[in-house]
Amino acid sequence: MSAPKAITSRANPVYREIRALFEDKRVRRESGLTLLDGEHLIQLARAAGARLSRIVATPAAVGKMEVWLDSCPDVEGVIVDADLFRSLTPTRTPSGIMAVVAIPQPRQRIPEFSVLLEDIQDPGNLGALIRCAAAAGAQAVYLSPGCSEAWSPKALRGGQGAQFLVDIHEHAALVEVVSNLPGPCHAAVLGTAPSLYELDLKGPCAFAFGNEGAGLGDALLSVCRPFTIPMPGRTESLNVAAAAAVCLFERVRQLAASPGASG
DSSP states (O other), rough: OOOEEEOOTTTTTHHHHHHHHHOHHHHHHTTEEEEEEEOOOOHHHHHHOOOOOEEEGGGGGGHHHHHHHHHHHHHHEEEEEEHHHHHSSOOOOSSSSSEEOOOOOOOOOOEEEEEEEOOOOHHHHHHHHHHHHHHOOSSSSEEEETTTTTTHHHHHHHHHTTTTTEEEOOOOOOHHHHHHHHOOOOEETOOOOSBGGGGOEEEEEEEOOOOOBBBBBBHHHSSSSSEBBOOSOOOOOOHHHHEEEOOOHHHHHHHHHOSSSSO
């Protein structure tokens, strides 16, 4: 293991490479790399088999860095001062340690349970939706070309590392995806029937969720099975992440009630 590099200048080429990964999605896409902020995300990525290439830490977190470098001898260590580190993270209270990691490629398989996301704009919302999908047991998440980037630092923070637990298919043609799924794709629509609680979700299926304001487009809706989420209160709609949690965990409930069902 070579000694970590110490960086104190914004002009340093290594710092500029890391900074580009933080702020430029084109660089992330072309390099196939992204930034993980904090030990929790690094641990999840490592457990999922993701390849780390750099550990970046402030002087106060060098001890944590050394533990990681001991277990990953082929990984480069970089020490940056606290001000430089703050410029590499979207958080107000920086963790002091981050990693450069290779973005995993999704497996090409037909999932029993999947989630389709159309034009989700907010990276925090997108991360939360991916986290919800992973928690509910989805194997794959398909993102339309109009979605925010799944592997941006903000989306990764919103997902708390869930991106490493499911197959993420970005820039997916969602209508075509639906045609290749092994079961129906359900979509919540206001004022329609049946109710979510009347659906049989124990077999292969998918759910589609749309843009925070506009919802699902007509083309995707036309290939989905509409249902409604009962809302006895006076609110007419739910935030997309809340709606996803209600829907996806209804499938979890149904499977728990029928131990012999698939999933």
